Amino acid sequence: MAVSHPTGVELNMQRQTNGSQPWHAWYRYPRIGLALVYYNYHNPVLDRSYAATVYISKSLFRKPQQELNFRLGTGLAYFSNPFDLDTNHKNSIVSSRISATLQMRFDYDVAVTEHLGVLLGLGLNHYSNGATTKPNLGINLPTIFLGFNYHQQRPFVPLVASPSGLPADLGRNFLNLSTSLGFKQLNPANKQKYLVQSVSVLGGRRVSRKSNLLIGAEGFYDRSLVAQLRDTARTSEKLPDVKKAGVLIGHELLFGQLAFVTHLGFYLYNPYKSNDFYYERLGLKYHFTNNLFGAIDLKVHRGSADVLEFKAGLKL
Structure with missing residues (x-):
């Protein structure tokens, strides 16, 4: 398969946990989000993919004007040109239109205004159908990205200042x-x-x-x-x-x-x-x-x- 350099666009919406449930504080108030991801592989064998991913984003450090986060998410992806024995037999990577996707990434956000931040990051997107259909080599796509974040509230102030008590079933x-x-x-x-x-x-x-x-x-x-x-x-x-x-x-x-x-x-x-x-x-x-x-x-x-x-x- 020809070597190519995919390019893509992502739109994500996320909600800040606030301490309304005990586990929010245990993980230091992560964000939960939905990402819509599009890639053009610039390769006629693979063509394009569209994905929707739900994720959790945990802050590794957070200050009023900057933060470093780690995101882990999973969802479903649609491929426009999967393997076909008659019309696309060279595509040994993706054999079904619908595949599962796993997304991991580190992103660094720097505030440029009260609500707007510049986003820089490194990520990995994995696509596979879990051998439901073959061939299924799957895709591992390392990414470098640049974007913008809009923050409704910055800096974040939690409802609960410290982690709450132990769960009732601990030790059971x-x-x-x-x-x-x-x-x-x-x-x-x-x-x-x-x-x-x-x-x-x-x-x-x-x-x-x-x-x-x-x-x-x-x-x-x-x-x-x-x-x-x-x-x-x-x-x-x-x-x-x-x-x-x-x-x-x-x-x-x-x-x-x-x-x-x-x-x-x-x-x-x-x-x-x-x-x-x-x-x-x-x-x-x-x-x-x-x-x-x-x-x-x-x-x-x-x-x-x-x-x-x-x-x-x-x-x-």
């Missing part, structure tokens, strides 16, 4: 029961989507204002491995079991009802060794009630996306 144990569904494409020539399922039983403990620790077991049934095995096996008799089971340790970084999830798992039952003995998971989890939650997770094998999981579960 809990149990998470969950199941997930995902879909995978075996290869670019085979457009069929195969169902991937999992079940998990995790024990956890809230160890601080911001953190839960987890340990538990889970099982997987990936139907794409059945098709893969039948394509490669010399005989259809005595094929190995494609089901997998393992144990994991995990962490949840808490933002009120929302949590950023990281897992490291190890397969203990893995007759058909289609991958490494371990896996990782990154995701977002949201508690709709005290007992009911949903999550969107990306399961990964050694940095390569395995499946995008849509999860529902109970907390007991």
Whole structure:
């Protein structure tokens, strides 16, 4: 694929947390925002992308006239010219019009008037469909940007001057029961989507204002491995079991009802060794009630996306 230098435009709207919820003070009053991002890749194979990202921006230092922030966000992106076996077979990077996006960046804001600031920064935008459709090399796009910020109130004065008391469930144990569904494409020539399922039983403990620790077991049934095995096996008799089971340790970084999830798992039952003995998971989890939650997770094998999981579960 030809080398190019993408250019883009971003419009973002953000709201300053003010201490109305306890976690605002625990994270020193971050901002929550929505970013609309457009890129022209100046490459006929990739063409253009449009994305919407929700994010949280945490201040690393903040003074009346300047501030340095770190932003982390996720959302969805639309690509105008994805892979097509007949019309765009050179595009091995993006194979579906809709992909997930992850955005990380540092930005430095300097006030030029009471409400207007000049914005300088470095960022990284990642795009991937989580192997739902193949090929899926994905895009990692480092960026340098220049822009302007309009501040409704500057300097910021919080409603709560210092972090509030400890959460009621600190030090308590809990149990998470969950199941997930995902879909995978075996290869670019085979457009069929195969169902991937999992079940998990995790024990956890809230160890601080911001953190839960987890340990538990889970099982997987990936139907794409059945098709893969039948394509490669010399005989259809005595094929190995494609089901997998393992144990994991995990962490949840808490933002009120929302949590950023990281897992490291190890397969203990893995007759058909289609991958490494371990896996990782990154995701977002949201508690709709005290007992009911949903999550969107990306399961990964050694940095390569395995499946995008849509999860529902109970907390007991």
